Amino acid sequence: MVDIAIIGAGPAGASAALFAAKAGKNTVMFDHGKSITAKAWVENHYGVKEMEGPELLKTGQDQAKKFGAELKDEEVISIEESDSGYTVKTQNDSYEATHVIFATGMSAKLAEEFGLSIEEGSEPRVAKVIKADPQGKTDKKNVWAAGTVAGVSVHTIITSGHGAHVAINVISELNGERYVDHDILKK
Template sequence: MYDVIVIGAGPTGGSAALFTSKAGKKTLVIDSNQSVTKRAWMENHYGVDGISGPDMIEIGKKQAAKFGAEFIEDVVSDIRTENGKHTVVTESGKSFETTYVIFATGMSVQLAEKIGLKIVPGTEPRIKSIIEVDAQGKTGIPGIWAAGTVAGVSMHTIITSGDGAKVAINIISEMNGERYVDHDVLKA
């Protein structure tokens, strides 16, 4: 049983997994290896002096794995919800139970539509549809959240990674019953 399952390991999902795993939440990331970030070059990501999308994704995955996040490559084909728990099913026939799911699926809303999430018109050029979420990232199904481009934020990696972090912090806060803060400080 996982605390959080993140669907997608691009900047949004990787950032969410970094925060949830660092907070001690058992985290699984299921990635289809289809991120558009794999074709990107970034020179507009604050604090980074140019990086390829594949390098950014690999560094992010290593950061999250350092804190215990698990990663598998597969395609999520269904999510079944019963008694406040979610069973995430993959195309390869595996299933995983969790309390929280984060959609970090970039431009893809097909799975969200299939499970009955409300889909609304997109907010960015080339993004036709997004998942309707509230300001925290909650969808209409309790325990299922969405972040990044699929939740209507700008497609820029710095913004989607920040949105993944925001949603993760909101989930951790809900799980802990108090506002979660994670600030590392330099050691003297």
């Protein structure tokens, strides 16, 4: 059983996984290798010199793994409600999770199949998004949406920030109090 299963390990998903794992939450992220960031050239991401998208993806995923997030290079094919939360199924395995974060980029297909409320997207080439409140909550308990699939901009800086934002809200809910993560310089 994991605390948080994150579907998608692009900028939003890996950022969410980074915050969740660093907060000590048992976290797994799933990646099918089809992120649009893999085709990007990035030079408008705060704190990052110009970089190829695949390098940005790997860096973010490695940061999350550094703190204990597990990366599964598997596509999630379905999600089902279970007694303890949710069962996330891939072609090879299934995983029990208390919370699920959809960070599926430009695709709301899995969320729609799962029964989440979907609405029209506002970004170019993003047809559908998951209906979520400002904290990232969807209409199913303990199911969240982060990044482009939640209706925020496709820009990596924005979608990664939104992933962190949603993760902070999930961590806060799990902890029963507002979670804040501030590191300080080590001398």
